[in-house]
Amino acid sequence: MNEVSSSETVARAALEKPPAVPGALFARLFARVRNRPEWVCLPLTLVLVIGGWEWYVAAYKVSTLILPPPSHILSALHTGLASGVYVKALLVTLQAILLGFLLSASVAFILGTLISQVRLIEATIYPYVVALQTLPKIAIAPLILVWVGLGIESKIIIAALVSFFPMLVNTIVGLKSASADKLELMHALTASRIKTFFLVKLPEALPYIFAGLQIGIVLAVLGAIVGEFVGAKAGLGYLIIQMNYTMDVAGMFAVLVILGVMGVVLNVLIAVLRKRVIFWQRTDVSAI
Amino acid sequence: MNVVDGLAAGRQAFGTRPAGAPTIRCLGVSKVYETIEGERIHALADIDLAVHEGEFVSVVGPSGCGKSTLLRLLAGTLPKTAGEMFLRGSPITGPRRDIGIVFQTATLLPWRNVLQNTLLPVDVQGLDKTTYTARAHNLLQMVGLAGFERKYPFELSGGMQQRVSITRALVHDPAVLLMDEPFGALDALTREQMNLDLQRIWAAARKTVFLITHSISEAVFLADRVLVMSARPGRIIAELNVNFSRPRSLDVMGTPEFGRLVTQIRHDLAASGALD
Numbered sequence: 326m327n328e329v330s331s332s333e334t335v336a337r338a339a340l341e342k343p344p345a346v347p348g349a350l351f352a353r354l355f356a357r358v359r360n361r362p363e364w365v366c367l368p369l370t371l372v373l374v375i376g377g378w379e380w381y382v383a384a385y386k387v388s389t390l391i392l393p394p395p396s397h398i399l400s401a402l403h404t405g406l407a408s409g410v411y412v413k414a415l416l417v418t419l420q421a422i423l424l425g426f427l428l429s430a431s432v433a434f435i436l437g438t439l440i441s442q443v444r445l446i447e448a449t450i451y452p453y454v455v456a457l458q459t460l461p462k463i464a465i466a467p468l469i470l471v472w473v474g475l476g477i478e479s480k481i482i483i484a485a486l487v488s489f490f491p492m493l494v495n496t497i498v499g500l501k502s503a504s505a506d507k508l509e510l511m512h513a514l515t516a517s518r519i520k521t522f523f524l525v526k527l528p529e530a531l532p533y534i535f536a537g538l539q540i541g542i543v544l545a546v547l548g549a550i551v552g553e554f555v556g557a558k559a560g561l562g563y564l565i566i567q568m569n570y571t572m573d574v575a576g577m578f579a580v581l582v583i584l585g586v587m588g589v590v591l592n593v594l595i596a597v598l599r600k601r602v603i604f605w606q607r608t609d610v611s612a613i
Numbered sequence: 614m615n616v617v618d619g620l621a622a623g624r625q626a627f628g629t630r631p632a633g634a635p636t637i638r639c640l641g642v643s644k645v646y647e648t649i650e651g652e653r654i655h656a657l658a659d660i661d662l663a664v665h666e667g668e669f670v671s672v673v674g675p676s677g678c679g680k681s682t683l684l685r686l687l688a689g690t691l692p693k694t695a696g697e698m699f700l701r702g703s704p705i706t707g708p709r710r711d712i713g714i715v716f717q718t719a720t721l722l723p724w725r726n727v728l729q730n731t732l733l734p735v736d737v738q739g740l741d742k743t744t745y746t747a748r749a750h751n752l753l754q755m756v757g758l759a760g761f762e763r764k765y766p767f768e769l770s771g772g773m774q775q776r777v778s779i780t781r782a783l784v785h786d787p788a789v790l791l792m793d794e795p796f797g798a799l800d801a802l803t804r805e806q807m808n809l810d811l812q813r814i815w816a817a818a819r820k821t822v823f824l825i826t827h828s829i830s831e832a833v834f835l836a837d838r839v840l841v842m843s844a845r846p847g848r849i850i851a852e853l854n855v856n857f858s859r860p861r862s863l864d865v866m867g868t869p870e871f872g873r874l875v876t877q878i879r880h881d882l883a884a885s886g887a888l889d
Contacts, residue, residue, distance in 0.1 A: 506716060506718060506720045507720055507722070509690060509716075510714070510716070510720050512690050512708055513688050513689070513690050513708050513714050514708070514710075514733070514734050514737045514738065515708045515709065515710055515737070515738065516737040520736070524722070524733070524737065528724045603724075604724075604765075605723040605724050605765055605766075605767060606723075
């Protein structure tokens with residue numbers, strides 16, 4: 326009984342105009358947090374993990390060469406950003422990622438369209454595509470470097486190769502996913518293949534295509550970094566390898582933080598675009 | 614009435630209507646499917662029928678009797694096995710532009726708003742957008758969806774979605790409206806309302822309507838003529854004229870004559886073994 330009446334009071338307080346009393350403000354805040362506990366729990370997890378990490382390193386005197394505490398990473402991040410080294414490397418890597426991703430997505434869309442719409446092309450090419458998909462694409466990276474050199478071109482190609490297959494497969498599956506009723510409707514309306522493609526099949530495929538893009542962007546980051554590991558003159562991956570040689574472990578962690586943030590931002594950008602384009606889809610199907 | 618009498622009576626009636634050439638005509642149409650295992654399924658046998666200009670004909674039959682197959686043959690989306698079919702005198706050999714279809718589900722395109730969904734046949738067939746947009750607005754007003762032109766299908770109720778699919782079937786001014794259990798997925802109350810609306814739309818649009826349903830009362834309430842089909846292989850086993858004056862109100866369903874027609878159809882279906 327008590328609980329009910331107190332929650333009623335809180336609810337009423339939330340509804341009424343906020344009086345300029347700090348106590349009431351807290352009551353409103355409290356009511357909101359009670360409905361959405363994750364608003365507290367989500368940041369709390371981060372604080373606990375980072376705090377525990379800092380404490381563990383200090384308490385057990387772990388060598389900073391093996392596991393630097395978060396405070397060291399933060400200061401390495403600060404120095405690196407202030408000197409402009411990270412930004413320069415980030416721009417190089419980001420360029421490789423985006424160009425590789427765009428190249429890969431375009432080819433995946435065109436080839437996926439051909440494979441899904443033309444039976445002969447499907448029969449001739451798709452079996453090889455499936456066979457090649459099992460190959461670890463990263464293993465080709467050294468070869469690409471031999472062919473194209475140490476410049477950004479090799480990173481673009483490796484990023485494109487690594488991210489290609491999920492986008493291709495999603496395009497094919499999506500373009501074949503149009504429901505039988507919709508296709509029958511178009512058939513009954515005497516629609517041409519081109520009209521059926523643009524009016525039904527393509528919009529119906531968009532959720533799959535975007536799911537592919539979301540996987541693809543993550544793999545493009547992976548591809549570009551691996552390319553830089555194998556051989557490069559600049560970029561975040563190149564920076565990690567250099568720091569590895571100089572045992573700058575805190576610096577390596579700082580680059581990982583940058584990579585993480587970049588990955589999240591790229592993913593969010595595609596998620597936002599997806600939501601705008603596929604406005605009619607109410608349920609969010611997350612790719613990974 | 615036994616089956617043979619029903620068939621004979623039907624045969625006579627189909628051919629002897631005094632009005633001019635029928636809008637839809639089927640002569641000895643049958644359809645045999647072959648399953649993947651090679652089994653032959655006789656879906657329709659020897660269908661003869663005629664639907665006249667402006668007439669509202671319902672086809673009622675048990676599920677699986679091939680009534681949807683009949684509709685697909687008329688729509689030209691399925692090839693027939695034997696027989697001849699004509700629409701306004703020209704043979705039906707494939708999908709054609711002078712047919713409007715309403716399916717059991719509204720089958721709207723979720724990325725198009727109400728107006729764009731109505732205009733789908735116009736886009737598909739490359740018709741003049743300006744002329745038909747005005748027509749689409751009129752149709753939407755007729756089905757009570759004025760003001761909903763910019764709404765998307767996910768913002769509409771099931772009944773409203775089906776209304777949009779009716780406007781889509783009518784927008785390109787087809788010779789005939791084919792309806793395949795259009796209200797089967799709706800709840801009973803919405804269904805009755807849709808029946809009233811369809812009657813109104815039919816009266817206003819002056820279309821020839823060929824309606825497939827498994828609801829006997831819906832078939833009788835809406836139609837000028839009810840064709841009764843047997844279980845597979847589907848044949849037309851009886852034909853009943855429905856002579857209630859128009860517009861009909863739902864009260865018609867309470868009259869003795871309505872009850873008599875419904876009972877008659879039940880008996881015909883039972884006699885053919887459909888209700889076992």
